[in-house]
Amino acid sequence: MDFPTINPKAQQFDAEVLSNKRVGSYNHMVFSVNEIASYARPGNFVAISVGGPGTSMVLRRAFAIYRATVKPDGQGLLELVIAPFGNGSTWLSNRQVGDLVNMVAPLGTAFGIPTEPVRALLVGGGYGSAPLFALAEVLKSRGCRVDMVLGASTAAKIYAPLEGKRSVSSLTITTDDGSAGTHGRVSDVIPGIIASSNIEIIYSCGPMAMLAAITNISKERGIMHQCSVEESMACGIGVCMTCVLPVEGEDGVVRMTRTCIDGPVMDGSKVTWTKSREVPDGVWGK
Amino acid sequence: MTFDFSTAMSGARFSNPILTASGCAGSGKELSQFFPLSELGAIVTKSIMVKPRSGRATPRMAETPSGMLNSIGLQGPGIDQFLENDIPWLKEQGVKIVISIAGETVEDYAVLARKVRGVPGITALEVNISCPNVENRGQVFACNPDTARDAISAVRRNIGGEVPIIAKLTPDVTDITEIAREVVDAGADGLALINTLLGMVIDTNTMFPKLSQKTGGLSGPAIRPVAVRAIYQVHAALPETPILGMGGVVSGRDAFELVLAGASAVSVGTATFGNPTAAMVIKQELEEICIQRGFQNFRDAIGFAHRAEGDHAE
16 A cells, blocks of 8 residues: 655755845745755745754754755755744744754645646735745746735735745735735635636635635635645654644545645645534544 | 674564654654664554544644653554554565554453454564553553553463563553553563653643643653653563663663663654654664773663662673
C-alpha cells in the first residue's frame, strides 16, 4: 500500500540569512538555499528550528513560503514573511544577515494550477497573503485573470508588497477597524467580486474561521475552493499527529488528516469546519 | 580495539542502543526520507489498538518550557490494517521492529498479543499500559499494581514464548518500583521507562485549558530528571530486568545519562519533532562519549552510576 508521506523533495539544511526587512507588522526575510528553491511550489511550507543551541523551544515553526527563486548563477533564494508574535517567530525575525537557521523544506502540498486559463480570486488573511503572490505570478503566466482580496484586523497587518501587486488585476483590502480599504471582513466583499469578475476558483490562506466562511460562499455558488489551512504543528514532517483536521478522503470517509502531509493546501469543501473541541460525529475511528 | 555498540534486552538484540519512541516516528516512512531506518537499533511503532481510532480533537499540542504537552488520543488504523500495511513496509527497510500495543480492557491486550504472535520477524512487543481502563472508571492500568499485572498477564498468556515483552510504565505513581515488580512478576521481560507525565496548560487569553482534552502528556527535556530518577530506582530494585530508557533525550550526553542510570537502550521521541535526524545525531554522540569515557563495550556502561565509589571504567 502506498500510504501518504512527506513531500518527496523535502531536505534538511542550514540556510543563511541574506536580508531581513521590517514591512508593516511583519519581517520579510530572504535566505540562501540549495536546489530546493527550484522544487518549491506556491503553497509549500518550511519548518524551521528556532532558539539556537540550548534553547527551551523544542518544536519547529512552520512558515508558508512567500517566494522561491533560482538566480541565473544557480543560487536558490527562499523568501518568508514572518509575523513576530510568539517567542519562536520573534527569535527568527531577530536573525541578522549572515546568520544560519536550520530548515526542512519544501513541505506539504501546493496550490493546484488549472490547465486552462481561469478567472481566479485569491484571498489572504493577515500574513496569510504570503504564499498568494507567487501563486498569482504562476496563474498570470498561465493566462489567468487574478483578483485578490486581503483582509486583516488593521492596516499595518495587511501584507501587500508593491512587486506582489503587479500580478493581480484588482486588489481589494478589508480591515476589521476600517483603517484601510473596506471596513469589514473579506467574506463581506467576496460575493460581489465573484459576481462582477465571474470567478471560477478561489484560492485562500488565513485563519480557520475565514477559510470556513469562504467555503460556505464557494459551496453555495458551486465554485472550487483551494485553501491553505493553519493548524498548529510540532514537527511539520508527519510524525507528531498534532496538526490534524477532519477531512473527507477520496473514498468518502472523513478521517483526522495531517495538514502537514495532506495539506496545507486542501479542497475546502472536503474539510469539516468546526469550532467545537470535539471530534465530529462520523469521523473514522470515533 | 573497536567499540562494541550492540545491546540486548531479554533476547532482543540490537546493533546499537538508539530506538525511536512509540508515537514519535509516524509510520517510519516519514523519517526514512532523512536517514535509513536500518541505522536505528529498532523502530518502536505507534501504540496500536484493536480498532481504528480517530484520536482527539485539536488543539492536541502545546509547547512548554523545554518540552511539550500532547493529547493525540492514540490515533491509528487498528491492529489489522496496521499489520497489513505498516509492518511489511518496515520489514523491507531492514530495521528491527518493536510493536507497541495499547488497550482499553484486559481483553484488548489479549487480543492484540494473539494478533502479534502470528507475525514473524517482530523483535519485541512494547505494552503501553499508560492508557485509561474503561472497565475501571478510566483509571490508567499502570497506576494500579493489580490492573498493571492483569494487562501484562493477558499479554504473557497470549504472546507465546519467543517475543520479549516490554512493559511501558508511567512515572505518575507514588512508587514506580512497586509497579515494576508487579509487571515483571506477571511476565514482563523488560521495562520501558518513562511515559509522559500528566500536565495542563491554561491559555491566559481565552482563560480555558489549551488542549481540547484539557490534560496532556508532558515530554521533552523538562522531564529528563524524572526519567533518570525512575530508571535509577528501578534498576537498583530489579538489576536483572533490562530497561528501555526514554524521557527528554536530545543529545548523546542525555542518552548516556539514562544509560548510566540503568537503561540498556534509549528511545528518542520529542527530539525528533524538533530535528528529523535527532536519533542519528544522538547515536553518533553517544558512541563518542562511551569511547571517551573509556568503555570498550556499550553494555559495560549500563547502570554504571550505581557502582561503588572509586570504581572506574577500565
